Amino acid sequence: MQTEADPRWQQVVSRDKAADGQFYYSVATTGVYCRPSCAARTARAENVDFFLTTRQAEQAGFRPCKRCKPDQPSLDMQQMEKVAQVCRLIKEAEHEPSLDTLAATVGLSVFYLHRLFKRLTGLTPREFAAGVRAERMRTALQDEARVTDAIYQAGYQSSSRFYERADQLLGMTPSRYRAGGKDTLIRFALAQCSLGALLVAGSDKGLCAIWLGDDAERLLLQLQEAFPAAELIGADAEFEQWVAQVVGMVEQPAVGISLPLDIRGTAFQQRVWQALLQIPVGQTLSYSEVAQRIGSPKAVRAVASACAANMLAVAIPCHRVVRNDGSLSGYRWGLERKARLLQQEQQGSDVP
Numbered sequence: 365m366q367t368e369a370d371p372r373w374q375q376v377v378s379r380d381k382a383a384d385g386q387f388y389y390s391v392a393t394t395g396v397y398c399r400p401s402c403a404a405r406t407a408r409a410e411n412v413d414f415f416l417t418t419r420q421a422e423q424a425g426f427r428p429c430k431r432c433k434p435d436q437p438s439l440d441m442q443q444m445e446k447v448a449q450v451c452r453l454i455k456e457a458e459h460e461p462s463l464d465t466l467a468a469t470v471g472l473s474v475f476y477l478h479r480l481f482k483r484l485t486g487l488t489p490r491e492f493a494a495g496v497r498a499e500r501m502r503t504a505l506q507d508e509a510r511v512t513d514a515i516y517q518a519g520y521q522s523s524s525r526f527y528e529r530a531d532q533l534l535g536m537t538p539s540r541y542r543a544g545g546k547d548t549l550i551r552f553a554l555a556q557c558s559l560g561a562l563l564v565a566g567s568d569k570g571l572c573a574i575w576l577g578d579d580a581e582r583l584l585l586q587l588q589e590a591f592p593a594a595e596l597i598g599a600d601a602e603f604e605q606w607v608a609q610v611v612g613m614v615e616q617p618a619v620g621i622s623l624p625l626d627i628r629g630t631a632f633q634q635r636v637w638q639a640l641l642q643i644p645v646g647q648t649l650s651y652s653e654v655a656q657r658i659g660s661p662k663a664v665r666a667v668a669s670a671c672a673a674n675m676l677a678v679a680i681p682c683h684r685v686v687r688n689d690g691s692l693s694g695y696r697w698g699l700e701r702k703a704r705l706l707q708q709e710q711q712g713s714d715v716p
Contacts, residue, residue, distance in 0.1 A: 367412050367413075368409045372387055372400070376389055376406070376412070379400065379402065380400050380401060381401040383400035383401070384399045384400055384401050384438050384440070385438065386400070387400065387414050387415065387416055388400075388415045388421050389413065389414050389415070390412065390414075392411040393407070394407075395426055396429045397418070397421035397422075397426040397427070397429065397434060399432045402431060402432035403432070404429065418434055418435050421434075422435075443480055444484060446470045446480065447480060447481055447484045447485060449469075450470060450477070450481060450489060451492065453466060454466070454492060454496055455496055460493045461493075463477070463478060463490075466489060482660065483661070483663075484662040484663065485660070485662075486635070486660030486663030487632050487660075491630075495630045549567070549568065549594070549595050549597060550565050550572070550587075550591060550595070551565065551596075551597050551598075551603045552565040552566075552573075552584070552587060552597070552598065553598065553604060554580045554584060558615060558704070559614060559705070560577060561576070561578060561580040561582075561583055562574070562580075562583075562610070563575040563577070563580070566603065566606060566626070569626040570626040571606065571624070571625050571626060571676060571679065572626040572628070572675065573676070574610055574675070574676045574679055575587075575677060575697070576677050576697035576701055610679070613678055614705075617646075617708060618645050618646075618709070620645075621679055625676060625679060625680070628675075629670070629673060633673055635658045636658060636667050636670035636671065639654050640654070640674075640680050640681050640682055640685065642657075643681055643684045645709050648686045648706065649684065649685055650686055650688045651667045651668050655667045667685075668685075671685055682696075683701075683702045684706070684709075
């Protein structure tokens with residue numbers, strides 16, 4: 365009865381892989397101890413005991429199960445280490461390694477590595493390498509005297525390949541980015557809403573920033589720091605209408621927004637943000653559910669990072685992503701605002 369009342373017993377019965385590493389269980393009749401996910405036939409509850417570590421289990425006289433091998437790294441851990449090794453190889457290489465080279469180095473087949481890498485990170489090795497190059501490019505543009513030097517310093521084989529995606533990665537030409545947004549026109553406006561101070565900024569492509577905070581001046585300072593050489597222009601009559609739509613969306617989420625969005629991010633981030641746009645008002649998804657929707661069920665942490673990188677509060681509804689148990693976790697503009705947004709949406713969705 366005591367074992368059956370322990371919540372760990374249900375994890376053993378369901379062979380919960382998420383519980384692996386959190387505890388181990390022993391079986392008195394066989395003398396072995398196992399992982400919670402062990403595929404062996406479920407033991408009788410009265411013969412089971414729990415241990416926090418393998419050492420405790422072995423000191424109690426139990427030996428490791430030959431099937432699940434609890435004294436060795438789990439298959440998931442081994443796979444994660446392989447992927448981490450590939451990530452290190454890509455980051456440390458001067459030029460992008462081929463998939464054949466990466467697979468041979470970690471001792472996996474090309475097909476298996478490609479599938480495993482995407483399952484755990486949400487990206488293909490090539491997409492990951494592209495992200496590494498983009499980050500190097502941002503750094504190199506600040507250090508190198510010429511844009512061409514920065515392109516090759518970042519690992520691009522030719523300038524044409526970089527320029528094909530420069531606008532998507534940087535939001536502007538490389539020379540403008542290097543100059544802190546020089547000659548880039550950004551319209552902005554500050555407003556107040558029920559969630560506090562609100563900054564709305566837009567480029568010639570659409571809204572590029574919707575920020576929430578306690579201090580309007582601080583929000584403006586952050587915009588100036590992000591684009592120190594850009595031409596920031598206070599809102600004109602047309603842009604004031606955009607701001608009014610944004611405020612209306614914050615106060616009445618069901619109304620939505622029909623403005624163009626200037627969405628800038630990596631390929632994976634954009635996949636996550638597109639998935640967020642599909643979450644109906646008044647509903648939520650867990651980080652793991654979002655990961656499953658984009659076809660990368662193991663990339664839960666990467667999904668959380670993409671949510672944190674969102675620059676368009678409410679318009680891209682990262683506030684609708686919660687933990688598996690429904691509780692709230694990190695929100696770029698504060699958990700209190702996240703809770704209030706969800707409350708407003710749920711109340712609005714209940715209105716007939």
